[in-house]
Amino acid sequence: MTPEAQAVTLQHPAIGSIKGTQYSPRVEEYRGIKYATLTDRFARGQLVENYPSTLDATSHGPLPVANPQNCDLEQLLLQHPLPHPEYQFSDLECLTLNVAAPNASVRAQAGGGSGRPFPVLVYVHGGGFVTGSANWPQWELARLVELSVERGSPIVAVGINYRLGPFGFLTSAAMREAGYQPNNGLHDQKLGFRWVQRHIAGFGGDPGALTYFGCSIGAASGFVHLQSEEPLFQRIAAWGGSGLMQPLPLGVAEVGYGMVVKALGLESLPPAEQVKELVRIPQADFEAKVRDVHAPYMAWVDGDIVRTVPTYSGIADPAGLKKVFPGVQWCPTVWMGSCSMDGAIFLITALAGRTDDLPQALKRCISTTLSAHPDLIPQLVSLYGLDSANTADEKALAIANFSTDVGFAQAAKATAQGWQASTGTALLSHFTCPNPWDGGWKGHATHGLDAAFVLQNYNQVLPEGQRGCAERMGRDMVDFVGGKDRLPWVGAEGGREIVYHAGCEGKGDESRVVSSEEAAEMTARRRELEGIVRGRTEVLDRLMDALGMLLSGQ
Structure with missing residues (x-):
């Protein structure tokens, strides 16, 4: 709690007295509320049943174990720092x-x-299951709540922390034999939503009107929960991630487990003893020794939390969508969002250490996955300039464009279209605001910048026009959470989509509602890609396979 923050006390009907802080004259914050307990670092969490007579929620709780520099590193990706403790x-x-x-x-x-x-x-x-936190200043929620009050449509907002890296996503046959289940981080998210359903009424919230808002892997995680019949929320806004995230088979997890065990010096022990040591090693030592180990920490197809691998083909019709995502029946409304340079995130994460010629590597991947469509290969190579990219910047742009189109923009569009065909309520937005700050991707609409805008936490350092755009986005999110019909639904008569835009030098918000046809014209490259694909979802699936091969170094 900052020295100037005023203390407040909430009498919660189930929890009891909760001490928080007054963010503004009309908004209160309650931080660091424990929603689940752990018996050890790899165990499943259990919802907290009892709280002390007075719960101190005036400061953030400890973060899940991860690289202590992660907040600064993520702000480097956004290209503007914010102060933090x-x-x-x-x-x-x-x-x-x-x-x-x-x-x-x-x-x-x-x-x-x-x-x-x-x-x-x-x-x-978001954060690729290895980084991120609801405690970080770029993801604070109080400003959006303040905006909602100003708008006359108040909302309550909750940010969930969940386990990351090995404690959230390490698994192996030996660990499962010892009783440790996969996908702890995703299970933590489920527990967070169950806590909200149980307790949010005491904060003035409606447990029957929950919107899941996820960014990047947080967005993709929402669709994992939609593989379940358990109703956790009523709407989902998924930005920079979609229903087409590719979870991996459990067999692949053995590779990552072996890498971690080796880094910790446990490879000579029997598997059962390895697992015991994984639990015993001090957390700081554990994190430091595996920090630079690029083990895959992913969603794993376990038949429980993650039941299947979604594909473009699998969600192309209502029957297929409901089979993959039975949650469409309890979450009928979806808002898909993407940035015009989402794919650059891979160049500074999964591909950061690569020294090979990435455009040529991608060409080989495409040639492998599209062997049944050899006529398409040269068209795609030409479209993305894989043979003509010579400079480092040209090569980076070629990879970023392909990754953006196949991994983000087309995936968001396909998910929205699938929901629209099934329920009639899907919104699609495009974020094209250029990043205004110095850095490698200045001038591009970079991954995660849309979420940073909507939460209002950069307004004080944004150019005037972009600040207006951020406020427009915030108002639209408040309306979406409130179930308002002001938003232009895709699939309505004529088809409508939103383009959020404001230049770095302009003084006004230039966002606009466009028809689906106008949206298709926004990027000649994507229009040409759709012309090559010609609606063949199996081709998009093979291109997604090619992207996966590139990212995994195959």
Whole structure:
């Protein structure tokens, strides 16, 4: 709690007295609330059943164990720093969440004095399952809640922390034999939503009006939960991630397990003893020794949390979509968003250490996966300039463009179209604001920048026009969470999509609603890609396979 922050106390009907802080005259924050307990670092979490008579929620809880520099590194990706404290980390006390809510006077005035509950946004951060936190300043939620109050449509917002890296996603046959299940990080997310369903009413929220808002892998995680029949939320806004994230088979996890065991010096031990040592090694030693080990920490197809591998072909019709995502029946409304340079994220993550010629590597991957369509290979090589890229910048742009189109933009469009065909309620947005700050991707709409805009945490350092765009995005998100019909739904008569845009030098928001046809004309490259594909979802699946091969170094 900062020295100027005023303390507030909430009387929660189930938890009891909760001490928080007053963010503004109309918004309160409750930070570091533990939603689940852990018996050890690889165990499944259990929802907290009892709280102390007075719960101190005035400061953030410890973060899940990860590289201590991760917050600064992510801000480098966004290309603008924000001040933050020194964070603490814990393998056992890390399952916490933060709540931003309208204060008592706003709650009392809701619904003409009836105290009607507010709709709820639950934010699940990105970071590739190895980094990220709801505690970081770029993902604070209070400003969006403040905007909602100003708009006269108050919402409650919750940010969930979940386990990352090995403690969240390491698995092996030996670990499962010892009783440790896969996908702990995804299970943590489920627990967070169950906590919200159980307790958010005490903060003024409506447990029957939950919106999942995810960025990047946080967005893709939402669709993992939609593989389940358990209703966790009623709407989903997925930006920079889609229903086509490619989970991996459990057999691949053995490779990562072996890498971690070797880094920790445990390879000579029997498997059962290895697992015991994995639990015992001090968390700081564990993290430091595996920090530079590029083991795959992914969603694993375990038949429980992750039941299948979604494909373009599999979600192309309503019957297929419902088979892959039975949650479409309890979450009928989806908002898919992408940035015009989402794919650059891979160049500074999965591909960062590569020294080979990446365009030529991608060409080989495409040639392998599209062997049944040899006529398409030269068209794609030409479209993305894989043979003509000579300079480092040209090569980076070729990879970023292909990754953006296949891994993000087309995936978002296909997911929206699938939902639209099944439920009639899908929104598609395109974020094209150039990054205004110095860095390698200045001038491009980089991955995650859309989420940073919508949460309002960079408004004080944005150019005037982009600040107006961010506020427009925030208002649209508030309306989406509130179930308002002001938003232009794709699939409505004529088809409508949103383009969020403001230049670095302009003084006004240039966002606009366009027809689906106009959206297709925005990028000649994507229009040409769709002309090559000609609606053949199996071709898109093979291109997704090629991207996966490139990222995994095959």
